[in-house]
Amino acid sequence: MVFSSLIFIFLFLPIVLAIYYAFPSIAIKNWILIISSIIFYAWGEPIWVLLLLASATLDYCNGLWIEKYRNTWKAKLGIVSTLGFNLGCLAIFKYSGFVVDNINALTNLNIAQPSFALPLGISFYVFMSISYTLDVWYGRVQAQRNFGSFLVYIANFHHLVAGPVIRYGHIAKETMERRVRWMDFHAGITRFSRGLFKKVFIANTAGALAEPLLQQDPATATVLGAWIGVMFYTLQIYFDFSGYSDMALGLGRMFGFRYHENFRHPYIAKSITDFWRRWHISLSSFFKDYVYIPLGGNRYRQVRNIMIVWMLTGFWHGASWNFVLWGLYFGILLLIEKFFLAKILKASPAIFQHIYALFFIVVGWAIFYFTDLTQLLQHLQIMFGLTNAPLSSYKEISILQSNIYWIAFALLACIPIHRKMQNILAAKCSSSTVVATDMMQSVIYLVISIALLVGSTYNPFIYFRF
Known part of the structure; x- marks a missing residue:
């Protein structure tokens, strides 16, 4: 089920709201949200509800375990368990086909592709679970002792299948105590x-x-057609x-x-750095707080850290080489800005800054769109006039x-x-x-x-x- 469907707008949402506001108890409201979220998630593929609940149960228990054995070697078992299970699920369900394809291509073997589909929202709820457990480990939040309140954080249909990547600390109080006014x-x-x-x-x-x-x-194809196709995709x-x-x-x-904002008008950005402060903010902040800073951030091997983060950012978006290239593309642009272009851009007219940023953003979306690298290369060649394609046509x-x-x-x-x-x-x-x-x-x-x-x-x- 998706938000932009008539079933959701006219059936699911009104029924859930009516039942939700029929009960004053926050505990009952939480379980209404949990049950409705499970129905929402199970609408397409019910089997993956079990994976969602398994991940949530494990991370709920690990949070309590880490808090109980804080500052001891036993607490590390909770971190290892959470990272191993959640990243293992991502590796199996999202990336196993990619690995098999590349092994077959390199060795001429014919290993069968995994037959299971990608569980909806797995990239989002896995990152939420990991961030919760790490925040408990670092002492940023207290472990949630009520399983229902924890499920409201992980499995809420508002953000379950397509984000944003919610931090537990942002809504910890609201999982246990909230009041909706008319203006809200x-x-x-x-x-x-x-x-x-x-x-x-x-x-x-x-x-x-x-x-x-x-x-x-x-x-x-024509040069103009190649460009406006990517520009329409940029809007899409x-x-x-x-x-x-x-x-x-x-x-x-x-x-x-x-919930915190996830977009702040990214296409008005004046640089690629500015763009990534405005685009998919919840994902960028996740990689900053849980990958970039632990690797050393600005203090130790900054270039390596930036490239690792952006390779992972690209790979998070999909199990295909074009996504890795897309991430590395932006990582390189960010490094160029950081060490060479920042002062030049700042001294340039605002219109030039906007044109510069939009040019590289649009080219980036071309890399993002084409999972077939041959198609990607052909399209980029047409865009930049490196073929015999005409400039435009009546079409x-x-x-x-x-x-x-x-x-x-x-x-x-x-x-x-x-x-x-x-x-x-x-x-x-x-x-x-x-x-x-x-x-x-x-x-x-x-x-x-x-x-x-x-x-x-x-x-x-x-x-x-x-």
């Missing part, structure tokens, strides 16, 4: 409806435009993932949780002309214009006017999104495969 619920509906609109109206449209341009025969992946994050944050507010011009208003709207949505308008409205109007405006906006978003969902079967979600 209102803010949650507004955020959810805006995220749904971003996903359905912008991301889905961008994906439908990008796919034929990126998948076309290289013999018929941002509004797809940030839209889903908005929906997750909105759902959290409806149920009394305040690409027609696509741009017929979608010009949608393109303008999507580009405007990349900048914080909505927040600025809200600030102006709040400064000049009464609170009741602001609330009424938000409600009207939410209704418009929902009506448009639902109309598009009813009238279309194209509703992919990119980050489900991670």
Whole structure:
């Protein structure tokens, strides 16, 4: 089940909200969330609920074990157990096919591919479990003694299958004590409806435009077509993932949780460093706190540490060499900025900084898109005029002309214009006017999104495969 589905919007969510608010007890509310989250997760492949519960149970017990035997060798067993089990699950379910493919390619063997599918959300809930156990180990948080409260942290359907990567310390209090005011619920509906609109109206449209341009025969491709295909994909992946994050944050507010922001308008970045402070913030902070700093951070072998982190960041996104290349690509760019370009960029005009950042971001999404390295190389060659492909054709011009208003709207949505308008409205109007405006906006978003969902079967979600 996905948030951007009619079943979720009209059946699952209203029923869960009604039952949830029918009981005042926080313990009962927690178990309502747990049961509904298990149903949500099991909607597609029920068998993987067992893996989710096994991971959660192990890490719950390890947290208590580490706290009990803190500062002794026994506590290390909890860390080893958590890392071994969770990373082992990732290795088996996400990367075993990749390993088999590469062994077969190197040795000419014919080892059979694993037949199991990737469990939904495994990359997210595994990282959440690991971060919890490590935070208990470092003494940043106390171990959660109530299993129900711990399951609310790990298995909450708001963030279960597509993040963000929530830190236990951010919501520890809310797993045991929370109160939802009308303004929280209102803010949650507004955020959810805006995220749904971003996903359905912008991301889905961008994906439908990008796919034929990126998948076309290289013999018929043009330079312009190659570029605008990647640019449409650039819009798709941002509004797809940030839209889903908005929906997750909105759902959290409806149920009394305040999750941290995961995106801060990354396409207004003035450098690659700035971009990664704005894009998928929860993942970047995970690798910083649990990989980069323990390796030595800025103090010891900084270049090595940065390259390890970005190789792992790429590999987290998928079991394919293009993701590793994508991570290393950004790692190298970050090193170049850090040691050579930072002062030059800072002294340059803002427009130049934006163009520089967007150029390398867009090229990066081309690397990200093509899992076949031969296709990737062909597409990059076409983009940079290294083939006999013509500059443009009527087809690409027609696509741009017929979608010009949608393109303008999507580009405007990349900048914080909505927040600025809200600030102006709040400064000049009464609170009741602001609330009424938000409600009207939410209704418009929902009506448009639902109309598009009813009238279309194209509703992919990119980050489900991670």
